[in-house]
Amino acid sequence: MKDIAFVLYPGLTILDMVGPLQVLSALPAFVPEYRVVVVGADKQPVATDTPLSVAASHTFDEVPTPYAVFVPGGGVPTMRALGDEKLLGHVRSMAEQAEIVGSVCTGSLILGAAGLLEGHRATTHWMCRHLLPKFGAAPVAQRWVRDGKMLTAAGVAAGIDMALYLVQELAGEDVARQVQLVIEYDPQPPLGGIEWDEVDIVGRKPMVDEWLAAGLADHPKLLGELIGS
């Protein structure tokens, strides 16, 4: 059995998890050796960045060596997670033996804080790409980045694209097309795609600094390393 584990922690951006979770949960019907699980400190409901609360299917202890592990991102709660040694320890320990270590959005910062991105090309939410070098990673402005066993996706909705890419990698193009069809992923953004030329990335730094300051108030050393540059 190859477990694909999604890491749950309080306050995450829920679409970061649910996008790829929905995609990859379709995989076992085609390739029964895979099992998808959501792992957390316990199985009690935790808050998300929406009114929905969500609960893990397994504890970290129950799935110590998954085949693949994915870490979702978020705002202030994710910055807080960067200083949560217990969570980082679980992620580090799962990642050590996993064949695929992935993230969506600012989840890559958690991989970075766990020391897993050193020397890797990686991506994250567009507002936070400047933070990746702090963890020894080379930031890449792509929808998803595969580098060795690391598979990082850009912000929030990018996790869907990344997961479909992974289905293709694990089970082939035909299965990936069938999964895409089942979830009717034929996107038609009403206003078209994002016009990146018009996006003021640097202008959002103060907001990211606020998130860092709020999330890492109890970790002044780490905060000092990450903030303001």
Added chain:
Amino acid sequence: MKDIAFVLYPGLTILDMVGPLQVLSALPAFVPEYRVVVVGADKQPVATDTPLSVAASHTFDEVPTPYAVFVPGGGVPTMRALGDEKLLGHVRSMAEQAEIVGSVCTGSLILGAAGLLEGHRATTHWMCRHLLPKFGAAPVAQRWVRDGKMLTAAGVAAGIDMALYLVQELAGEDVARQVQLVIEYDPQPPLGGIEWDEVDIVGRKPMVDEWLAAGLADHPKLLGELIGS
């Protein structure tokens, strides 16, 4: 306060809810008169079609008259919901006074079973469009359909497009673009969009009939009306 309520019931397809929930949860930061809630029979965690369990923020009784109500879809559990008079009663009662009554995926069949689609143009998951006329609705093969106060989306991922359209309607193009940017919705399906010409829609009918038979075994009259045609 204008409440935007998402209806939770056991076994739903979780991306049906989380896609538009993530989008619309960004709205109150721009227009504080809106509040987003997840309503259910109680606040206990319920199963989804993935390993994630999810819990409502409010009971039906706590939000009797939302401004907008959205019903997500799913497979067998959604077919089961078509015969759940208690759930249909809550949906009907919320819809009566709501300004916007919406659905994602097969959630529109629940609206139909509640008697809300009579004489309306509507859409649903591509596998189930043939069921809409059973509820007096005219099926439309579009990403989302706005007809009067009804706003129905196609399968699963279509809920994201529909919700961004709604943000634009409620708060204007600039806010819709900002929400799209925050969730980095700049889709790049690895294998491109869906090639509808190559999709065997009629060939999936037996699977939909199986879902109906499994979900409505205790409701032979309704099952007889919906199955096999």
